[in-house]
Structure formats: structure tokens, C-alpha cells
Amino acid sequence: MAEPTPLLQVRGLTRRFGGLLAVSDLDLAVYPGEILGLIGPNGAGKSTTFAMIAGAIAPSAGEIFFKGQSLTGQPTHAFAARGIVRTFQHNKPFDSMGIEENVMVGMHTQIKHGLWQVVLGTAQARASERAARDKARHWIDFVGLSEYAQAPVGTLSFGQGRLLEIARGLAAQPELMLFDEPAAGLTSAECGRLAEIIRGIAAQGIAVLLIEHDMPFLMALAQRVVVLNFGEKIAQGSPVEVQSDPAVVAAYLGQVKVGHA
């Protein structure tokens, strides 16, 4: 059976902050439709790796390939256009707009008509707007926010704000969706719903990469896990494999000697 081509291929990814080497020579691949978890102790370089894959910061060295094309050196806003979309750990909604409009911002890269058509009010522009609004409603339903769709963004609870982040990201038609500690701050009921949503996303063929500290949540959800420590990859495999990997256990427990508890 031939090796499936990775959707995202990261080679030799490195990031320095002054004298500190946060991420060192990292190779990572994400395959279409899979849920990949990225874990590691605090300070392992997960957030930095995430930020580089999301295009928020530039790597010091290394390459990022997405669908065969290099993303190195591209500005942040180009990542969404190519199909990589992220959510934020601390929700970042657009406060001055309603929920529907927040989600519609996610569709920015999908809009094909130019400003001239907007100004002239052409039929195409109007149809495109209507279609965008319909799609926004679809995604709001998908995450389960429809009964709050008319509420001002400022009145949403943290968990609802998280759902809005996801709906907004999905509106961008990603092929790879990046979640930054999505379970943080959620109740266990909300976590359950979140897991359902993420599985639903993957079921649609969208690859998912998530950073998480909540181990039970991540291990139940991810199909494959990559473990970082001190900026380097120390293990990868299925959740079961990784959980019993001595190097991983040592990293989390901070012990050099491997032993049974």
C-alpha cells in the first residue's frame, strides 16, 4: 500500500527567541482527514510550533509545505486563503459585529467578487452576499449556536465564544484546522460537545491538529499523537503507543530513570 501524501509537511522547523531555542529541527506531517494531537510538558515548544504552522510567526529555519506548496515567508493572512485556519485559546471575537457577521468574516477568502461590484451593487455581488449569509447560518447550526444567533457577541459565555471561534474558522473552508487548547476553560459537558464537533469536522475530510493539556480529552479524540519536549519531537504514534513510551513518561514526570510506579 502506497504512503498517503501528507497534507501538511513540516521539515526542519526551528525557532529561536534571542538565545532560546524554542523549537529545534522539527519534522511533522498531517494527513488528510486525521486528528493529530500535539502534546508535551510546559515549555516544550507546542505553542511556538502551532504559531509557525498557523503563520502567526515566521520560522527561524525550516520549511512548511501545504498541499505541496511552500508556505515559508507567506504573510499570516495567506494561510487562511491556502486552507489553514486556526482558533485562538483566548477567544478573539470581533466585538462590534453580531454572531452571523463574525462567522461571515471567516468567509473573507471565499469571496470572489471585487469592490467595484460591491459599489455598483451588481447581481453577482448581492447573490454572493446572500450565499455567504446562508453558509454562515449553516456553520452556526453545526456548532450549535443557532438559538443565540441574534445575541450580541459580548453576551456569549466562554464556551459559546469558543463555538463561535470554531464556526468562524469553519466558514473559511479549511483543509487543515488548528485548535489551540480548545478544551481549556470548558465544562465537561461542553468538552463532550466539543469532541463531537471536532469528530464531525474530521468526518468531513478536514484534517485537525490540536494542542491540548487535557490528556483524557486528547487521547480519546486524537488518532495520532506527536510529543514534544524542549523543542524536539521525542515520540509519535497512536495514543496508546505514546502513553506507554518511556521517553514520554520521563518527559512528563521529569525523571531520567524509567521505572514503574
Place this chain on the structure above:
Amino acid sequence: MNDFLELVVGATASGCIYALVALAYLLITRPTGIINFAVGEWAMMAAFAGVVMLNQWDWPYPVGMAVMVAMMFVVGWMTERLTVRPLVESGAPPLAPILALLGMLVVFREAISIGFGPDPQAVPAAFGFGRLEWGLLAGSYQSFFIIACTLSVFAMAWYFFERTLHGKSFEAVAIDRRAAAWMGIHLGRVTAVSFAMGAVVAGLAGVLAAPNVSAHYLMGMPLAIQGFTALVIGGVGRVEGALLGGLILAFAEQMTVRYAPVPPGLAMGVPLVLLILFLLVRPTGLLPAREGRT
């Protein structure tokens, strides 16, 4: 050569005025992040206070100055309490206080214009209009007085920020407002004092400059722009930056007027061009902030 030396004293004095206005901005901006354009109008108000106390009522200069300082302290304090504090406390966006202050700017200016009319009014100089020759340098008494006052004020400001605990608390607030509040630093007090001191320094600039330019209700905006340009040139991070920026601006202006083959009206464009250049090329100014500051 004498020409140039004559220029030096005058330019230095102008530079000191700009530096004082820049310091006024700095005192307010550092702890609060608020850019207060009204400093120009504060200078203007103090100039008119000078008209009333020193000219109309003929009070002795030191008395007039002391009263002016007290008055401006109150004006600054009240401005902060009434128009800035409610906004900061209610968590309004950072732009809100700046807009409120723009409104106050217009209020101050119109109030003076109603009270004193549109004509320029005279303000007496500290030591009269004599000239002093000091070695190679020559200039008016007022120029030397301005320089002396400015250097004293800057020395005090430097000492305050570098050596006193209160000054350090200002720094703490500048670096991280929330953290400073959680540490127990009384934000309201710091902000009020910074506005009050800013008003005093701006007022000083107004009274010192007025003998040469006359008190006029429109004198605020040009001073505000020149002061801000000085601040941008010198850098917001350090007190000395305001002084450096003021001097550089004044010298650039005077040199252009005296030596460049352009009509004098265009010389008014010098601070503007410099401001634009610095904002584009080096918005942090010439002097870097000390380590540990943004």
C-alpha cells in the same frame, strides 16, 4: 560667527520651550498611555493667567509664577478627575480619553477666547527685556531664564523618575498598568498626579514663551504640535529625550529660517516634516528607552 552664536541662545531657548511641552506629554503618556493634546491649551491658559496676574494686576513675578503653578496643578488634576478617570475606570477603549481631551481642548480654547477676545495680549518677561552677554553667547534675559528654568525642571524630573519611589511607581504603571494595580499602586493617584504635573510643566512653557510671542488664544495648537514632534524625535522612553528632541527641533527650525533659501512661511513646515519623517522612519525616537521598558 556672532550671528550664529546669537542664534544659539535663541534656538536653545525655543528648544527648551518645546522640551517642556514634550515633557508635559511624557509625564502623562508614560503612566497612562494617553496622548493629551490639550497640553498646548494648558500652556495657553497659563499664558493668559500671566496676562492677568503679571500685567493687569501687576503682581511680582515670583508670586505670579507660584500662583500659576498652583492653578495649573488644579486644572490638570480636575481635568483628569472629571474627564479621564471615569473613562479609565469604566473600561472604555483607549481612544475615549483622547477624544474627551480633544473636546476639552476646544472648551479651554473657546473659554479663553470668550474671556479675552481675539487679540494677542502681552505678558511680561521675568527680568525685563534686557540682553545679556555671557562669554561668546548673547541673548535676551528671557532666553537665559527659560534655559535655566528648563534645566531645573528636567533635573527634577530626572531625579523623580530615576531616584524616587514615587517615580518608580510611575514606571511600574507605564510598564504594566494591571500588574501595577494588583501590586497595590494607586492608579488613580498616579494618573491624577501625572496630569497635574503635566499641566504645571505645560503652563510653565506657556508663561515662559509668552513674552516673546504674546498670549493668544490660538497659540496652543502650534505648541502642541511642536512639543509632540520634540517628543517623537527624542523618544518617549526617557526624560532626557524630551530635552534632546526639543533642542534638535528648534535648531532645525532656526537653521532653516536663517540659512535655507526658502520663504520664512515654509519654515513652519519644518516641525511637520520632521514629525512625519520620524514617525515613518524611527517612531521610537533617537534615545532608546532604558532596559526593561517598552
Place this chain on the structure above:
Amino acid sequence: MKRTWPWLLALVLLSGVAFAMGSYQNDVYRKLLLWITLALGYNFLFGIAGQVAFSHFSFYGLGAYSVVIGITYLGWPLPLAILVSAAFCMAVALLVAIPATRLEGFYLALATLAFAQLFIVLLNEGGQVTGGTGGLANYRLPDMAGFRITGPAYTVVIVVLMLSTLAILLRLDRSHFGRACRAARDNPEAAAAMGVDVRRTRILAYTLTSTLAGLAGMVYAFVDNTVNPTIFGLENVFLLLFMIIIGGIGRAAGAVVGAVLLYLLPFVLSPLIGHHHALVFGLVMVLVVLFQPKGLMGVWDALLARRSPVARNHVDKGAKVQAHG
């Protein structure tokens, strides 16, 4: 937007009144329409795109001066002068926008403030070309195809300008561009993550609104048939700022309300406070910022919400007073 009849109706009504008014009233009406046009553009730039810029009146002046210089000093036919002036305004706007939008929040304000002052200095020192401090006069709108457009007929031109500006800005606001502007203002990091080119959006917003101001300036040039530097100074920019904030920032209706109120009120108040209406406006501005940041439109919304439970669920589309960065 789909139906044009409300716009045609507005055009007919707003133009019709011009013919019913005397020449003094027409003059006030024309200037009011121009202020509304400027306020609409400024509201988009400041209230929606979140850019604190003081250069709006400078582009108004740039448009006015360039079209006049075009037909007098350069002797061009009017259509050419208009085209070249429009292109010139757009070019200058781009030239200012490209470096200026790299600056954050208040530094942008300062840069545009400096530009605005510099514009005045250049006008004052422009010698023969700009007429110096006295400005330019003794010109008039050239006849078009044998017709001379004066009086109420010219007011119709201004009505068309105002309605076109309103239509353009409303459409932009309710489009992906309007959302991108608000997103770039509310949270540039999140906006970029969603694919919005924040820098390009800011440059576009600035250039578009400034060019619209320039077009308004061209129309203005033939209202009094005189242009001079004082009209385009900082005083009027502050007044414009007060208009949109008192009216209700971020909303076209707010801009209209603010412009109408602040332009007409001095006529009413002058028996009481003479020329010092600016004092009142400054005070009202401070009060609005302190107590009702959404301006008069905010007051209106609150009244509506109290009357009708349906209105209470109305999602407020107004903008917060907020600068990017």
C-alpha cells in the same frame, strides 16, 4: 439596495426643496449637504475602519484646489480637470496611506495631523499657483454644453454627490469589505488569521474615503467660487470629528444626524453665544464620550428598546470608539 426607487425619491425630494428656497437658504442647504457628505466618509474611516485620521479636510481642499488650478492656471476643460484632480487625490491618498497605515493607533493620527498642517503651509506658500493666504477666487463653473449650472440647479449636483457617497459607503459597509474593516479594527490578529489582509484593508479604506472627500471638494469649489487655506484647517476637522461622535459613531445615520445638528445649531444659537458655538460642541463632545459613547443614535436606540420588546433584541450595529493597535 435592490430597489432604486427610494434613492430616486430621495433625489427628487432633496432636489425639489432647493427650488422652493431662496438663495440664502440654498447656500446654507448646499453647505449642509457637503458637510453630510464629508461626515459620511469620515464616519466610515474613523467609525468603521477605526482609523484616527485628521487629514479628511485636507483631501477636501486638495480636490477643491486642484480642480480650480486645473481650469484657471492650467486652462484645462472642466472634465479633464475633474479627472486629473480625482486621480491626483487618489495618488496622494495612497502616498499617505501606504506608510501611515504601518503606524499604530495614535501615531497614525499624528502623522495625518502633521500632513494636514503641512498642506496648509504649502497652500499658504504656494504663491501664484495656490493664491497664497488669500486663496483663489474670480473663477466660476464653466458652462457645460452651453448650459450654465447655477443656483438650485447646482444644489441638485450636490444632492447627487451626497446620495452617491451615501450609497457607495452603505454598500461597502454591508459587504465583506465593511466586515473586514471592522474585523481589522476590532482584532487585527484574528482578522489576519481569517485571511483578511489588514494592511491592504486599511490602505483601501483610507484611499477610498479620502478620494471621496476630494470629490466633494471639487463640488465645493464652485459653491462659493472661492477657496482659501483657512477653510481646510484643523478647526473644521475637529468639528467633523465632533459631528460623528455626537451623532453616533460607526453609523451612517449618526453621521447625518451629527452633521445636521452641528452645522445648523450655530445659526440657531448665535443670538445666544455668538461665534462661540465651538465651546458648546466641545462640552457636548466630552459629555457624549463620558456618558453615551454611542452618541445620539445610542440615545435613540435606548428609547426604542424601552418602547418595544422586539427592539430590545436588536443587535446594535454601531461601532465602539476604538482605535486599532
